[in-house]
Amino acid sequence: MDGRAGGRTMVGSVEMDEMPKKESTPAIGIVMGSRSDWETLSHAADMLTQLDIAHEVRVVSAHRTPDLLFDYAASAAARGLRAIIAGAGGAAHLPGMLAAKTVVPVLGVPVQSQALNGLDSLLSIVQMPAGVPVATFAIGKAGATNAALFAAALLAGTDAKLARKLEAFRAGQTQQVLDKPDPRK
Numbered sequence: 001m002d003g004r005a006g007g008r009t010m011v012g013s014v015e016m017d018e019m020p021k022k023e024s025t026p027a028i029g030i031v032m033g034s035r036s037d038w039e040t041l042s043h044a045a046d047m048l049t050q051l052d053i054a055h056e057v058r059v060v061s062a063h064r065t066p067d068l069l070f071d072y073a074a075s076a077a078a079r080g081l082r083a084i085i086a087g088a089g090g091a092a093h094l095p096g097m098l099a100a101k102t103v104v105p106v107l108g109v110p111v112q113s114q115a116l117n118g119l120d121s122l123l124s125i126v127q128m129p130a131g132v133p134v135a136t137f138a139i140g141k142a143g144a145t146n147a148a149l150f151a152a153a154l155l156a157g158t159d160a161k162l163a164r165k166l167e168a169f170r171a172g173q174t175q176q177v178l179d180k181p182d183p184r185k
């Protein structure tokens with residue numbers, strides 16, 4: 001169901017955006033159940049961009065575009081994806097259904113819902129039955145950011161340059177705390 005044309009990638013009938021380098025094969029897919037999830041998942045994209053990790057971004061809904069979901073997951077490994085960051089809110093079936101159709105690691109990000117503050121999203125994503133894992137992160141921005149850092153850590157196992165970038169990122173945030181020890185200043 002996937003194909004390539006002029007550096008762009010097709011999943012089903014949908015052309016995928018490749019970021020940040022159009023010439024690079026995306027290593028990470030970021031998908032979300034709705035455009036309204038972008039405010040949260042953009043933090044994952046920002047972190048991957050900061051670490052210079054090629055990624056693609058797409059709305060793929062378990063409920064509204066189930067066929068696209070299946071195509072996306074089924075083609076993920078062949079298209080070179082090493083991990084999929086999947087964010088959804090409410091009855092958040094997207095990460096689990098993706099994981100059901102691929103062995104590419106799925107990193108679930110619960111989006112903070114209006115009705116239940118994201119607790120519904122968290123429980124929907126985290127409570128997978130044995131045999132189909134979804135690594136589940138915190139609700140909202142922290143989860144999106146950490147999912148990207150976790151995806152980077154997965155890639156860093158075979159990418160020494162990226163491992164050094166991750167170590168530098170950690171050292172940087174340590175130094176930020178040490179530089180401003182007094183919260184009143």
Ligand code: RP5
Pocket residue numbers: 032033034035036037061063087088089090091111
């Ligand atoms: C889920 O329903 C999405 O992941 C989103 O968090 C939530 C609401 O979607 P919209 O009604 O804003 O499109 O499928």
